[in-house]
Amino acid sequence: MGRKRLSPARVAMLAVFGVLLALALVGPMLWGDRAAAVDLERLGEGASWAHPFGTDDLGRDMLARVLVATRLSLVLALLTAGLGCGLGLLLGLLPTVLGPRLGKLAGSAIGLLLALPGLLLALLVATITGVGATGAVVGLAVAIAPAFARLTQTLAAQVAGSEYVAAARMTGISLPRLMLRHVLPNIAPALVLQVAMAIGGALLALSALSFLGLGVQEPQYDWGALLNAGLDRIYVTPAAALGPGIAIIVAGVAFNVTGDALAGALAGETIRPARRSGRGRSRSAAASSAVPASGPSAAGSDAVLQVDGLSVTFEGEGGTLTPVRDVSFSVAAGERVGIVGESGSGKSLTALAIADLIEPPGTVQAERLALHGRDPRELPERERRRLLVTSLAMVFQDPLSSLNPVLRIERQVGEAAQAHLGATRGQARVRAVEQLRELRIPGAARRMRQHPHELSGGMRQRVTIAMGLTTRPSLIVADEPTTALDVTVQRQVLRVLRRVNAEHGTAVVLISHDISVISAFCERVLVMYAGRVVEELAADRMRVDAAHPYTRALLAATPTLDADLDRPLATIPGRQPALDAVPGGCAFAPRCAHASDRCRERLPLLETLGEGRRVACWHPQGAALPVREQEMKR
Ligand SMILES: Nc1ncnc2c1ncn2[C@@H]1O[C@H](COP(=O)(O)OP(=O)(O)OP(=O)(O)O)[C@@H](O)[C@H]1O
Incomplete structure (x- = not known):
C-alpha cells in the first residue's frame, strides 16, 4: 500500500x-x-x-x-x-x-x-x-x-x-x-x-x-x-x-x-475494509484452538465430535425461528466429513453451534454435543472454554476478516499457545514459525512480521489455518474456507487441509455449498436441507448411492467429466422454504418430482440404511431401498 x-x-x-x-x-x-x-x-x-x-x-x-x-x-x-x-x-x-x-x-x-x-x-x-x-x-x-x-x-x-x-x-x-x-x-x-x-x-x-x-x-x-x-x-x-x-x-x-x-x-x-463474501452474511475468520499432546479422553469412543439432536433457534419479534433442526452426526478421529447444502440450509449455524459461537438471541439445544466424549455445556465455565479451545479449530470463509488487521501475524498465530499452553511470547513465536513452516508457507520468518493486508488471499487463509493448528487440534471445522478464493488457490488451501489431516490425523469437517469440492475432499458426506440432515453417505459412492431426491438433484446440477456438454446443466426448481414457512411434512416436497401426499403431510425421519448411510425420504431413489413408515416428528 x-x-x-x-x-x-x-x-x-x-x-x-x-x-x-x-x-x-x-x-x-x-x-x-x-x-x-x-x-x-x-x-x-x-x-x-x-x-x-x-x-x-x-x-x-x-x-x-x-x-x-x-x-x-x-x-x-x-x-x-x-x-x-x-x-x-x-x-x-x-x-x-x-x-x-x-x-x-x-x-x-x-x-x-x-x-x-x-x-x-x-x-x-x-x-x-x-x-x-x-x-x-x-x-x-x-x-x-x-x-x-x-x-x-x-x-x-x-x-x-x-x-x-x-x-x-x-x-x-x-x-x-x-x-x-x-x-x-x-x-x-x-x-x-x-x-x-x-x-x-x-x-x-x-x-x-x-x-x-x-x-x-x-x-x-x-x-x-x-x-x-x-x-x-x-x-x-x-x-x-x-x-x-x-x-x-x-x-x-x-x-x-x-x-x-x-x-x-x-x-x-x-485497517482495511473487510472483503465481504457477497453471500448474505459474510462469515469468515479463523478461530483457533487445539488439543494438547495429552488431549481430552475419548471416553470409550473414538468420536472426536458427537452431535445428537442439535437445534438452533432464534427468538424474534415475529416468533421463533429454527434454522437448524434435530441434527445428529459424529466425526471419528482423523475422518474427513463434509456438510453440503444450498445457502441457508443451516450448515454454518451447525458449525457455529459446535464451536459455541452462537450469540444471543440465538440458543442451542442438543441432547448431546460432545468433543472427545465431553459435553462442554456440562462443564464449569473455565473447563468448558478450555475443552473447546483445546479440541477444536475453526477456519471460516473470508481470511481477511478472520485476522485482526492491527496485529502482526506472529501475535495472532501464537495467541492460542500463549493463552492455553502457558507459552511465553518467545515460545509462542517459535511455535508460530514452526506452524507456518509446517504449512509450507514460504518465507515464514518474514511473514511473521507482516500484517494481514500484506498477504495474498490464499496466504491469509493458510495463516488462519496455522492459527488453528498452533496447539495441535484434533478437529478442524472449515466453513467454506475456499469460497472467497480463486480456483488455483482453493486447491492449495484444500491441499493444506488434506496434508494436516494425513500427517497429524486431524479430523476435518468441511462445509461447502459445492458438492464437487465436498466429494473430492471428504470420506463421508452429510446433506442438509432446510435445517435438517436429509442424507448421509460415503463420498466416493455419492453418484451411485444417493437416495434422496435432493442429493441427486444437487449432483445432477454439478458437471462431471463425462457429462454431455451439449445438454444444459440441470437446475433444482423452486427454492428452500423461508424459515418461518417450513412445511409440516418433508421440506423438499414442494420441489420434488417424487413427492406424494404423505411427503407433504408427514416428516420422514433420518433412517439408517447401513454403515454410514442414512436417508430421510418417503421415496428414496436408486437401489432397492425400504420405504419405511415413520412417526411424524417436528
Ligand atoms: N442470527 C440469526 N438470526 C436469524 N436467522 C439467522 C441468523 N443467522 C442465520 N440465520 C438464518 O438461518 C438460516 C441458516 O443459516 P446458515 O448460515 O447456517 O446457512 P448456510 O447453509 O451456512 O448458508 P450459507 O452458506 O449461505 O452461509 C438462514 O436462513 C439464515 O438466514
Whole structure:
C-alpha cells in the first residue's frame, strides 16, 4: 500500500499545531514577565509596532498575554477532552463488556445522558463544582462524555461482532485482553479523530465559559478571558480582541486537522475494509484452538465430535425461528466429513453451534454435543472454554476478516499457545514459525512480521489455518474456507487441509455449498436441507448411492467429466422454504418430482440404511431401498 501524501493545507496545520505546542511549553518562560508588566502610561492602547495587539486596561502587552495564555488554554482543553473522552470510553465499552442484559441497561443509560442538553449539563456540573477552571473542565467533560460513549459503543459493537474477535474468543483469551488487543486497537482511529475534535471543541467551549466569566478566574487567564477583556473595547481597539480570537480559531482548526491526519495514518496503517463474501452474511475468520499432546479422553469412543439432536433457534419479534433442526452426526478421529447444502440450509449455524459461537438471541439445544466424549455445556465455565479451545479449530470463509488487521501475524498465530499452553511470547513465536513452516508457507520468518493486508488471499487463509493448528487440534471445522478464493488457490488451501489431516490425523469437517469440492475432499458426506440432515453417505459412492431426491438433484446440477456438454446443466426448481414457512411434512416436497401426499403431510425421519448411510425420504431413489413408515416428528 502506497503512503498517502499530506495536502499542503494539512502540512501547514500540522506545523501550526507544532508551534502551538512549542508556545505552550516555552511561552510563559519567554514572555511571562512582559505579559505581567503593568504600564500605567499605555492603558488600553490600540495596535502599534511595540504592541501589535495593543495593551489591556493595565497597559499589559496583549500579544505577550495571548502567547502566555497558550499553555493554560491548551492544558485545560486537553484535560477536559481527556476526562470527557476517558469517561465516555469507559461508559461506551460497558455494553460490550457486560453482555446482552446488563449491556442493554448501560446502552439505555448512554441514551438517557445523550438526551440531556450538553450545555445545561456542563453548567449544572460547573455550578456544583464551583465557578472557575476546575468547574469548567469537569462540567464540559461530563457534557462531552455521552456522545463519545455512544460512538465507542457503536464501534465496539461492530468490532465485537467481527470474525476475528470470534476467532480470538475461540482462543479463550480473557475479556480484558480481548478488549485491549482486539477491540480497542480497531476502534482507535475513529476515536482519535473524535478526541482531537473534542480538544478543539473543548478549547472553544472553555473560552466561551471564560468569556462569560464562568471559566478561568483572575489572576489566571486563558484566551477566553483575554477575549472577554478585549471585547469591551472592540470598537475602539479591535486588535485586543483579535489576538485571542485568532488564537482560539487557529488552535481549534489545528487540533481537528491534526486529529484527522493522525486517524488517517492509523487507519491507513492498520485497517482495511473487510472483503465481504457477497453471500448474505459474510462469515469468515479463523478461530483457533487445539488439543494438547495429552488431549481430552475419548471416553470409550473414538468420536472426536458427537452431535445428537442439535437445534438452533432464534427468538424474534415475529416468533421463533429454527434454522437448524434435530441434527445428529459424529466425526471419528482423523475422518474427513463434509456438510453440503444450498445457502441457508443451516450448515454454518451447525458449525457455529459446535464451536459455541452462537450469540444471543440465538440458543442451542442438543441432547448431546460432545468433543472427545465431553459435553462442554456440562462443564464449569473455565473447563468448558478450555475443552473447546483445546479440541477444536475453526477456519471460516473470508481470511481477511478472520485476522485482526492491527496485529502482526506472529501475535495472532501464537495467541492460542500463549493463552492455553502457558507459552511465553518467545515460545509462542517459535511455535508460530514452526506452524507456518509446517504449512509450507514460504518465507515464514518474514511473514511473521507482516500484517494481514500484506498477504495474498490464499496466504491469509493458510495463516488462519496455522492459527488453528498452533496447539495441535484434533478437529478442524472449515466453513467454506475456499469460497472467497480463486480456483488455483482453493486447491492449495484444500491441499493444506488434506496434508494436516494425513500427517497429524486431524479430523476435518468441511462445509461447502459445492458438492464437487465436498466429494473430492471428504470420506463421508452429510446433506442438509432446510435445517435438517436429509442424507448421509460415503463420498466416493455419492453418484451411485444417493437416495434422496435432493442429493441427486444437487449432483445432477454439478458437471462431471463425462457429462454431455451439449445438454444444459440441470437446475433444482423452486427454492428452500423461508424459515418461518417450513412445511409440516418433508421440506423438499414442494420441489420434488417424487413427492406424494404423505411427503407433504408427514416428516420422514433420518433412517439408517447401513454403515454410514442414512436417508430421510418417503421415496428414496436408486437401489432397492425400504420405504419405511415413520412417526411424524417436528
Ligand atoms: N442470527 C440469526 N438470526 C436469524 N436467522 C439467522 C441468523 N443467522 C442465520 N440465520 C438464518 O438461518 C438460516 C441458516 O443459516 P446458515 O448460515 O447456517 O446457512 P448456510 O447453509 O451456512 O448458508 P450459507 O452458506 O449461505 O452461509 C438462514 O436462513 C439464515 O438466514
